[in-house]
Structure formats: C-alpha cells, structure tokens
Amino acid sequence: MSPRVAKALINGLLIGGAAIAIAPLLYMVSVSFMPQGQASSLPPPVLPTHATLDNYRQLFMNAGMGRYLFNSLLISTCITVISLAFNLMAGYAFAKLEFKGRQRIFQVLLGALVIPAQVAMLPLFLLLKYMGLVNTYGAVIVPALATIFGIFLVRQYASGIPNDLMEAARIDGAGEFRIFATIVMPLLKPIMVTLAIFTFLAAWNDFMWPLIALTGQEHYTLPIALASLSREHVQDSELMMAGSVVTILPVLVLFLALQRYYLEGLLIGSVKG
Amino acid sequence: MTTSRAAWWFITPALIVLGVFFLLPVVAALVLSLTDYDLYALADIRNLRFVALENYWALLQRPLFWSALGHTVYFVVVGVPLSMAASLGAAMLLNSPLARFKAFFRTALFAPVVTTVVAVAVIWRYLFNTKYGLVNYAFDSLGIPTVDWLGDPHWAMPTIILFAVWKNFGYNMIIFMAGLQAIPGDLYEAARIDGASAMAQFRHITLPMLKPTMVMVSILTVSGYFQLFAEPYVMTEGGPLQSTTSVLYLMYEEGFKWWNLGSASAVAFILFVIMFVVTAAILRLSKQGAPA
Numbered sequence: 001m002s003p004r005v006a007k008a009l010i011n012g013l014l015i016g017g018a019a020i021a022i023a024p025l026l027y028m029v030s031v032s033f034m035p036q037g038q039a040s041s042l043p044p045p046v047l048p049t050h051a052t053l054d055n056y057r058q059l060f061m062n063a064g065m066g067r068y069l070f071n072s073l074l075i076s077t078c079i080t081v082i083s084l085a086f087n088l089m090a091g092y093a094f095a096k097l098e099f100k101g102r103q104r105i106f107q108v109l110l111g112a113l114v115i116p117a118q119v120a121m122l123p124l125f126l127l128l129k130y131m132g133l134v135n136t137y138g139a140v141i142v143p144a145l146a147t148i149f150g151i152f153l154v155r156q157y158a159s160g161i162p163n164d165l166m167e168a169a170r171i172d173g174a175g176e177f178r179i180f181a182t183i184v185m186p187l188l189k190p191i192m193v194t195l196a197i198f199t200f201l202a203a204w205n206d207f208m209w210p211l212i213a214l215t216g217q218e219h220y221t222l223p224i225a226l227a228s229l230s231r232e233h234v235q236d237s238e239l240m241m242a243g244s245v246v247t248i249l250p251v252l253v254l255f256l257a258l259q260r261y262y263l264e265g266l267l268i269g270s271v272k273g
Numbered sequence: 274m275t276t277s278r279a280a281w282w283f284i285t286p287a288l289i290v291l292g293v294f295f296l297l298p299v300v301a302a303l304v305l306s307l308t309d310y311d312l313y314a315l316a317d318i319r320n321l322r323f324v325a326l327e328n329y330w331a332l333l334q335r336p337l338f339w340s341a342l343g344h345t346v347y348f349v350v351v352g353v354p355l356s357m358a359a360s361l362g363a364a365m366l367l368n369s370p371l372a373r374f375k376a377f378f379r380t381a382l383f384a385p386v387v388t389t390v391v392a393v394a395v396i397w398r399y400l401f402n403t404k405y406g407l408v409n410y411a412f413d414s415l416g417i418p419t420v421d422w423l424g425d426p427h428w429a430m431p432t433i434i435l436f437a438v439w440k441n442f443g444y445n446m447i448i449f450m451a452g453l454q455a456i457p458g459d460l461y462e463a464a465r466i467d468g469a470s471a472m473a474q475f476r477h478i479t480l481p482m483l484k485p486t487m488v489m490v491s492i493l494t495v496s497g498y499f500q501l502f503a504e505p506y507v508m509t510e511g512g513p514l515q516s517t518t519s520v521l522y523l524m525y526e527e528g529f530k531w532w533n534l535g536s537a538s539a540v541a542f543i544l545f546v547i548m549f550v551v552t553a554a555i556l557r558l559s560k561q562g563a564p565a
Contacts, residue, residue, distance in 0.1 A: 003371070006371055007371040010366055010369050010371050010372050011371070011372060011373055013366055014366050014367070014372060014374075014378045017363055017366070017378075017382055018377075018378050018381035018382055020439070021381050021382050021384060021385055021439070021443070022381050022384055022385075024385075024393065024396050024397065024400060024439075025384065025385075025388070025393075025396075027396070027400070027407070028392075028396045031399070039399070039405065040404075040405050041405070042404075042405065042410070043410055044405055044406065044407045044410050046407075085286075086286045086287040086290065087287060089283040089284070089286065089287065090283060090284045090286070090287035090288070092283065093280045093283035093284045094284070097276055097277070097279065097280035097283065098276060098277060098280070099276070099277035099280035099281060100277065102280075105284070105288070109291070112291075112295070112296060112299075114496075114548075114549060114552065115299055115545060116496070116499075116500055116541075116544065116545055116548060117295075118500065118502075118521055118524065118541055118544070119298075119299050119302050119538075119541045119542065119544075119545050120294075120295050120298035120299050120302060121298075121528075121541070122298075122302055122305060122524075122528050122534050122537055122538050122541065123297075123298035123299075123301035123302050123305055123538070124294060124295075124298040125528075125529075125534075126301075126305075126534070127293075127294075127297075127298060127301075142290070142294060143290070143294035143295070145286075145287075145290045145294075146286065146287035146288075146290035146291050147291075148291065151287060170276075175279070176276060176279030176280075176282075176283075177279065177282075180283070201387055204389065205387075205388075205389045205390065207389075207390060207391055207502070207503040207506075208502050208503065208521070208525070211506075211525075212525075212529055222389070222392075223389050223390070223391040223392070223503075224391075226389075226391050226392055226395065227391050227506065227507050230391075230395050230398070230507060231510075237399045237402075237405070240395050240399070241395070241396065241399070243392070243395070244389075244392035244393070244395050244396055247389050247391070247392040248388045248389055248392045248393070251387055251388070251389065252384065252387060252388065255384075255387040256380070259380060259383075262387075263383075263447055266444065266447055266448070267447065267448065267451050
C-alpha cells in the first residue's frame with residue numbers, strides 16, 4: 001500500500017470513528033431544540049424546523065430540573081472537596097510517613113479493590129436507614145468521602161517527593177501538619193486536580209447507589225431524575241434530549257477544560273501492576 | 274507529636290469512611306446472605322432468622338437467576354472482546370505517524386466515556402426507536418429489513434452491547450495508546466528491513482509487546498462489564514421478556530423492590546465470587562502463555 005493511500009485510509013477511519021463517537025451527542029443537542037412532536041415524525045428530522053427553547057423551559061418550570069441540577073452540583077461538590085482532603089492526607093501518609101502497620105493496612109485496602117461496590121450496598125442501605133440518613137444528601141455523600149482508588153493515586157504520586165524536603169523542615173522544628181500544608185500540598189497540586197475531576201465526574205454520573213439511597217424526588221440527582229422522567233415521558237423525545245443535554249453538558253465541559261489531567265490520572269490509576 | 278502519631282491522624286478519616294461504609298457492609302453482606310432478612314425483618318428485627326445456605330440453594334434453583342447470569346455472561350463474552358478490539362483499533366489509528374489532528378480525534382473518541390450513562394442511554398433509546406429512530410430509517414432507506422431493536426428479545430442485548438462498546442471503548446483506547454508508545458520503534462524498523470508485512474508486524478511485535486497491557490485491560494473491562502445495570506434499567510427495564518435482566522438488575526429488584534435483602538445479598542456474593550474466579554483465571558492463563 002502506498003503511503004498516500006495508507007494516509008487517506010487512516011485519516012478516513014479516524015473521521016468515521018470520531019463521527020460515530022460524537023454524532024449521537026450532536027443529534028441530542030439538535031433534537032433538544034425541536035418543537036414538541038417533531039422528533040416523532042417521519043422521516044426522522046435531523047435539524048429542528050424552527051429552533052425553540054420550549055423543552056428547556058418545560059424542564060425547569062414544570063419538571064423541577066433546577067432542583068435536580070442543584071442537588072447534583074451540591075452532592076458532587078461536597079464529595080469532591082471532602083474526599084479530596086481525606087484521600088490526600090491518607091495517600092501522603094501511606095507514601096511518606098512511617099508508622100506501625102503501614103504495609104499491612106495498605107495491603108488490605110489494595111485487596112479490597114477486587115470487591116465490587118454493589119456487594120456492600122444492601123447492608124449499607126440498612127446501616128444508613130438506622131442512622132436516619134436514607135433519603136438525605138448524606139446518604140450519597142458520606143459513603144463516598146474516601147476511596148481506595150484515590151488513596152492509591154495520591155500514594156503513587158507522593159512517593160516521588162524527595163524525603164529531604166520533609167526532613168529539613170522537621171529539623172527546623174516544623175510539625176507534621178505544617179509540613180503537609182506548606183511543603184507537601186503545593187507539590188501535590190497536579191494530582192489534586194486529577195483526583196478532583198475524577199471524583200467529580202464519578203459522583204455526577206453515579207447511578208445505582210443514588211437510585212437506592214434517594215427515595216424521594218426532592219433529593220434526586222440529575223441521572224436519577226432523568227431515568228424517572230424517561231419512564232414517564234417515553235414518547236417526549238425532545239424533552240428527554242433536553243434533559244440529557246442538561247445532565248451531560250457540565251461534565252463534558254469540565255472534561256474538555258481539564259482533559260490533560262484527567263487522561264494522566266487514568267493512566268496512573270490503571271497501571272498498578 | 275511524633276511522626277507515627279501524626280500519620281494516624283492523617284489516615285484515620287479515610288479509614289473510618291472505608292471501614293464503616295465499605296468493609297463493614299461487605300462483611301455484613303455475607304452475614305445477611307445467610308439470613309432470611311425481608312420486609313418483616315425490616316419492620317421488626319425479631320423476625321430475622323438464620324437460614325445458613327438456604328438463600329444460595331433457592332437461587333440456584335430459580336430459572337430467573339440462571340437466565341440473569343446467562344444474560345450477564347453473554348454481555349461480558351461478546352461485549353468485552355468487541356470493546357477491546359474497538360479500543361485497540363482506535364489506539365493504533367491514533368498512534369500512527371500518518372494520523373493528523375491527533376488531539377482532536379483523541380478528544381472526540383474519548384468524549385462518550387465522560388458522559389452520563391443514563392443520559393446517553395436515553396439518546397440511544399431514541400436512535401434505536403423502532404418507528405422514529407434514525408437507525409431504522411437508515412436501514413429502510415438502504416433496503417435492509419428494519420429491526421425492533423429494544424423490543425425484540427433477540428435484539429435487545431446486542432443493542433445494549435453496541436451501546437456499551439460505544440460508551441466505553443475510549444477508556445481502554447487511552448491505556449492502549451500508552452502501551453503502544455512504550456514499544457521501541459527499532460523493533461518495527463528491524464521487521465520492515467526484514468520485509469515483514471503490516472499484518473506480520475501486528476501479530477509478532479504489537480500483540481506480544483502489548484500483552485501486559487492486554488491482561489490488565491481485560492481484567493478491568495471484564496469486572497466492569499459484569500456490573501451491568503444502568504443500561505438495561507434505562508433502555509429496557511430488564512425486558513423484553515426479561516432478556517436483558519442482568520445479575521445486578523436481579524439483585525436490585527430482589528433487594529429494593531421486593532425487600533428480600535437476604536436473598537439479594539446472596540446474589541451479590543455469587544456475582545463477586547464469579548468475578549473473582551474469572552479474574553484469577555485470566556491472570557493464570559496469561560502466565561501460562563508464551564513468555565512476553
């Protein structure tokens with residue numbers, strides 16, 4: 001095969017693949033602006049006859065989308081901020097601080113990575129029920145406040161910090177918390193960004209646990225609300241597409257803005273062998 | 274304060290969260306699966322009885338459990354290879370020196386990964402709508418017989434597999450790209466000088482050199498695909514004729530619709546054991562094969 005043909009073939013396949021990957025998302029945006037009923041006509045329209053914001057208006061005015069958006073933002077932000085603090089501290093300690101049982105505890109955590117989260121869900125529901133947390137924001141936030149993956153990610157990264165930095169500060173009489181705040185944290189900034197987007201995206205997109213733990217509409221996150229709406233409004237494709245746009249857009253924008261950090265984290269996180 | 278004392282302060286918050294809200298429930302799940310915890314026990318804990326392995330026995334005799342397991346295995350066995358092939362193909366295209374606009378293509382191909390499953394499942398449900406969907410319209414225009422994608426028990430699972438491949442292939446694509454970049458260029462150089470074809474280079478250089486990456490990716494993907502839940506929940510509600518009811522879907526219904534928490538825990542544990550065995554088998558097989 002001549003290089004010219006090969007080049008055309010490779011780039012052609014890439015264009016085709018990229019089209020398949022993003023066409024459904026573009027189509028979603030287009031249908032979300034269609035007037036009601038247009039999506040259920042033949043032939044299937046590709047663009048709205050006249051673009052309208054009616055679907056968005058209906059979602060926010062009548063379907064409580066504003067509330068769900070607020071819930072999703074609140075829950076995802078709380079989880080991201082607090083779990084970031086917990087995972088950073090723990091990951092740093094496992095990497096750099098000597099204490100009895102360090103290896104043993106870390107081994108247990110790594111071993112627990114093979115257990116799928118769903119195994120814990122049934123007793124977790126009962127536990128939270130006895131704690132009075134079912135159907136509160138806490139039911140989704142609290143169990144997500146630390147992750148083994150996050151601790152592992154930070155530990156990998158923090159292992160690269162030279163010990164001399166901490167030793168010098170210790171000789172100068174700085175306490176461990178001071179050292180962490182003034183010396184370690186600035187060095188961990190890249191992994192903080194990475195872990196923050198990972199956590200935020202995971203919290204935003206999470207489905208099964210919020211579906212179980214949030215029993216009342218007033219606490220629904222966007223995915224739960226969308227799933228429930230889509231069961232009620234099976235025929236209202238335009239409305240559902242607008243709901244999908246509202247759900248996907250925030251995370252997609254976040255990813256596009258910070259994708260370098262996200263992709264790096266993906267690689268550190270999976271090369272654990 | 275000594276360093277080790279401080280260290281405990283650093284790890285305690287995370288350990289409390291993981292201990293109380295993950296490890297403790299996992300142990301409790303094992304206990305729960307040996308009881309008849311149901312709606313009556315939920316109302317009054319005194320109704321709880323220890324039933325040993327009865328839940329497990331009962332499950333093994335239920336056709337619905339076996340069909341749910343069958344559907345999940347179908348999803349894994351067809352979905353994982355397809356997904357990995359798509360990932361590897363895309364990674365090799367992006368890695369080619371002839372490819373242009375790499376950053377753009379990488380972002381576009383990766384975009385479905387960060388989207389919300391529920392939201393994109395809603396899109397696919399519309400695209401694959403029997404009457405108004407674009408897919409059937411395209412089929413019809415090309416003279417291909419249309420398919421009742423999500424309404425036909427034979428087609429619902431393939432449609433969900435297609436959806437899952439589209440949604441997930443970008444993740445492994447990134448990992449494969451890193452793996453491909455780690456292969457020394459000299460190897461290909463030498464092969465070209467020896468006159469090896471592109472296919473021979475792929476078989477004798479790319480695949481063997483990628484083996485460690487392959488093993489890791491297949492373990493991650495198999496574990497992920499065994500946890501099939503949101504897709505059938507949104508696209509088919511486990512139907513038609515329960516043809517897309519997965520093991521986790523069964524666990525969800527058993528536990529949170531019928532409140533048979535004991536039996537649902539047994540479902541969760543069986544799934545866990547199966548995942549563990551399959552993962553171990555992949556690791557073992559990968560060690561038995563020719564040394565990489």
